[in-house]
Amino acid sequence: MAITSPRHAAFDILRQVENGAFADLAIDAALKRLSLADPRDRALLTELVYGVLRRRGRLDFALSRCCRQPLSKLEPAVLRLLRLGAHQLLHLERIPAHAVLNETVNLARGLGLERATGLINGVLRRLTREQQTIPWPEAHRAPQAHLEHALSLPSWLAQHLLTQFGPREACELAAALLDPAPFTLRANRIKATREILLERLTQAGHQGRETHYADQGVVLEKRGDSELPGNSEGLYQVQDQASQLIAPLLASQAGETILDACAAPGGKTTHLAALTENHARILALDLHPQRVALIRQGAQRLGCTCIEARSWDMTHAPDFIPEQSCHRILVDAPCSGLGVLRRNPELRWRRKPQDLAEMAALQGAILAGAAPLLRPGGVLLYSVCTFTREETEEVIAAFLAAHRDFARDDLRPHAPPHWQELFDEQGALCTLPHRHDGMDAFWAVRLKKR
Numbered sequence: 001m002a003i004t005s006p007r008h009a010a011f012d013i014l015r016q017v018e019n020g021a022f023a024d025l026a027i028d029a030a031l032k033r034l035s036l037a038d039p040r041d042r043a044l045l046t047e048l049v050y051g052v053l054r055r056r057g058r059l060d061f062a063l064s065r066c067c068r069q070p071l072s073k074l075e076p077a078v079l080r081l082l083r084l085g086a087h088q089l090l091h092l093e094r095i096p097a098h099a100v101l102n103e104t105v106n107l108a109r110g111l112g113l114e115r116a117t118g119l120i121n122g123v124l125r126r127l128t129r130e131q132q133t134i135p136w137p138e139a140h141r142a143p144q145a146h147l148e149h150a151l152s153l154p155s156w157l158a159q160h161l162l163t164q165f166g167p168r169e170a171c172e173l174a175a176a177l178l179d180p181a182p183f184t185l186r187a188n189r190i191k192a193t194r195e196i197l198l199e200r201l202t203q204a205g206h207q208g209r210e211t212h213y214a215d216q217g218v219v220l221e222k223r224g225d226s227e228l229p230g231n232s233e234g235l236y237q238v239q240d241q242a243s244q245l246i247a248p249l250l251a252s253q254a255g256e257t258i259l260d261a262c263a264a265p266g267g268k269t270t271h272l273a274a275l276t277e278n279h280a281r282i283l284a285l286d287l288h289p290q291r292v293a294l295i296r297q298g299a300q301r302l303g304c305t306c307i308e309a310r311s312w313d314m315t316h317a318p319d320f321i322p323e324q325s326c327h328r329i330l331v332d333a334p335c336s337g338l339g340v341l342r343r344n345p346e347l348r349w350r351r352k353p354q355d356l357a358e359m360a361a362l363q364g365a366i367l368a369g370a371a372p373l374l375r376p377g378g379v380l381l382y383s384v385c386t387f388t389r390e391e392t393e394e395v396i397a398a399f400l401a402a403h404r405d406f407a408r409d410d411l412r413p414h415a416p417p418h419w420q421e422l423f424d425e426q427g428a429l430c431t432l433p434h435r436h437d438g439m440d441a442f443w444a445v446r447l448k449k450r
């Protein structure tokens, strides 16, 4: 059956994601391939995929009350259809229940699942009748169950958040991670100011606002029908506000040699170039050659002329950079990405507890590869888009224990007054979406070489 409807496309993308695809890439490919002329169909497709991935735990809790068989016994395609139907019934109020039932059953038929149409119809009918009386576990009585079933976290992650943050903050964070992420731009100081960017956006029918913390950030609050202006001219870089805080915290100066050890796709590298007005030497490395190409493309578009990009595995010190030759190093390390779950909702179900130890080992090895390149007195900034202690405090503690010539340094004196609430009591940056202007969860620490 050819894919012509947003529901069928969403069903197919969810199948691909179950087999390892990334949701954002699969959605982009589907939107290019399919002729969904109506913008509402395109929006529905995206909403269905992201909604089901984000709220799978919640959907399964509701469905399991309406289905006689355990959900684990259902055919994967049937469960996928039930989740799609349940998401529309529970979370998309503008779609009438009878339309959800009809569309889901018709899609099942079209997919050759005639044998399951009775079950699908029965379960969704019962959910329609009982949706107001679902006994969602309450946050104050049963926080673990609330995190799993109402806020849709896998059991291990719910447990992890509770241990690290306590019940109240864990629930606030989990609720924020269910929201769509803001779409944020960084005005590229080499070519424009934030005021110019905002003016161009308004003229083109979009609505933006200034970010609270990042001084060149714009949150796009309402998108018009036209393309965003200024992309090919290099007026902006798409970059979350938390990510926009990292380059300023490295506090690079003109004339310095800066190593960006895990640089692709280059958001922070090009920000470093803009902050030094192209008057530093920036070595931008990344493991994957195809991602290094993205750094070069971004640098060209944004007018960053001081970046040398090449591929390298930073778990080994590069032989083309002399020891003690870098004034500053940024290690924006690969991580579990739990701080950006809003942008990659499939990670919620793909990540496993053992990933944290694997990531921590990689992060430690990259730090060890970068350490000899820093000059005495130089600064190393380590950042990750996650919040787990394994990938933050514990990685740094292990690194400092093995590198006695490094010491931890407080970031607060290097940040403007209105950023002070973003740091913990040891002076590490610790942003959280429910607390700080909706930005992604990032963690960063400053280390100095003695």
Ligand SMILES: C[S@@+](CC[C@H](N)C(=O)[O-])C[C@H]1O[C@@H](n2cnc3c(N)ncnc32)[C@H](O)[C@@H]1O
Pocket (backbone or CB within 6 Å): 243, 261, 262, 263, 264, 265, 266, 267, 268, 269, 285, 286, 287, 288, 291, 312, 313, 314, 315, 332, 333, 334, 335, 366
């Ligand atoms: C968090 S991303 C970096 C984002 C980038 N700093 C930015 O702002 O656009 C981590 C990067 O580390 C790279 N990476 C993973 N393992 C690496 C290794 N062993 N050596 C160098 N880079 C690595 C990944 O390819 C990925 O691009």
